[in-house]
Amino acid sequence: MKQFLAVLSLLLLTACNTTVATFVPSFWDDNQSRSIINTYQLTKHIDCELPQNTQAQQIQRELEWFQLYSESKGMLQKDVLQLIAPMQKTATEWADRSKEKDPSPAYCKIKRELLQTQAELASRAILGRF
Amino acid sequence: MASLQDLAGCSSPWAAKRAKLALDIQSQRNSGALSPAEAAELMEDLIATDQLNEEADDMAVKAALVSAINIASKLL
Numbered sequence: 518m519k520q521f522l523a524v525l526s527l528l529l530l531t532a533c534n535t536t537v538a539t540f541v542p543s544f545w546d547d548n549q550s551r552s553i554i555n556t557y558q559l560t561k562h563i564d565c566e567l568p569q570n571t572q573a574q575q576i577q578r579e580l581e582w583f584q585l586y587s588e589s590k591g592m593l594q595k596d597v598l599q600l601i602a603p604m605q606k607t608a609t610e611w612a613d614r615s616k617e618k619d620p621s622p623a624y625c626k627i628k629r630e631l632l633q634t635q636a637e638l639a640s641r642a643i644l645g646r647f
Numbered sequence: 648m649a650s651l652q653d654l655a656g657c658s659s660p661w662a663a664k665r666a667k668l669a670l671d672i673q674s675q676r677n678s679g680a681l682s683p684a685e686a687a688e689l690m691e692d693l694i695a696t697d698q699l700n701e702e703a704d705d706m707a708v709k710a711a712l713v714s715a716i717n718i719a720s721k722l723l
Contacts, residue, residue, distance in 0.1 A: 542709035596709070600702050603695035610688055623680035624689065627672060631692045634664075635699055642703035647713045 543587075543594050545646050552583045553643045556604070557636040565625035573612035576632065580605045600642055604635045661700065669693055 556579045563572055580601055587594040611628050614620050651673075654666035669690065676686040 542706060542713060544713075596702070596706055600699065600706065603692075603699045606695060607692045610692070614685075614688070620685060621680055621682070623675045624682075624685045627668065627675070627681075627689050628692070630668065631689065631696055635696050638696075638699050638703045642706040645707055646710045647717065 541593055543597050543646065546590070548586055549583060549597060550644050552579060552586070553601075553636070553640050555579050556583070557633075557640045560629065560632040560636045563625070563629040563632065565622050565629065568615075569619045569625055570612060570615040573608055573615055576608040577605070577612050580608060597643060600639050604632065604639060607632055607635060665693060665697065 556576060559572070559576050559579060583601055584598060584605070587598055607628070611620075611632075614624075619625070651666045651670050654662050655670055657663050657666070672681065672686055672689050672693070675681045676683070681689070
């Protein structure tokens, strides 16, 4: 009986842990707010006339900082990590593609617009928290 | 394509913006300014942006809910 209760408690705790991490929102954080605005600002200054790889890497690094900080902060940061994931994918693909040589100017301009839109959405959501 | 053109002129600003961007990617691909791989990647990014939009809305609702609960608890 004791073993059954121990297993049941463990299952309930695991379920609770998953539920808390999924449904409880993260709260206001000064460092996350600053980092996401830094990212937004970097996207605002993308210049398709300049070498693209350095610019892509700057955005990638800032998002990496955000990710590492949020992961280190604890389990209640899943919502913000999910929020920045599409931006990380967009920036990483850009960095990978521009490693050898710069992609076309048309590609850079559309990438810039997409990254700016994503950063704006993420900034509003992160700064709009309670 | 026809539905994208309809959406580009619709009253919802975010949907119109996304549809215009999709049409832009398509036309740049047709003109040869974008390679097939570049165009495919940008279309995927566009879809990911819409998913981010939903998550951002979800966070806004959760923030409003927490705020409302906090106000309600102070009134108890």
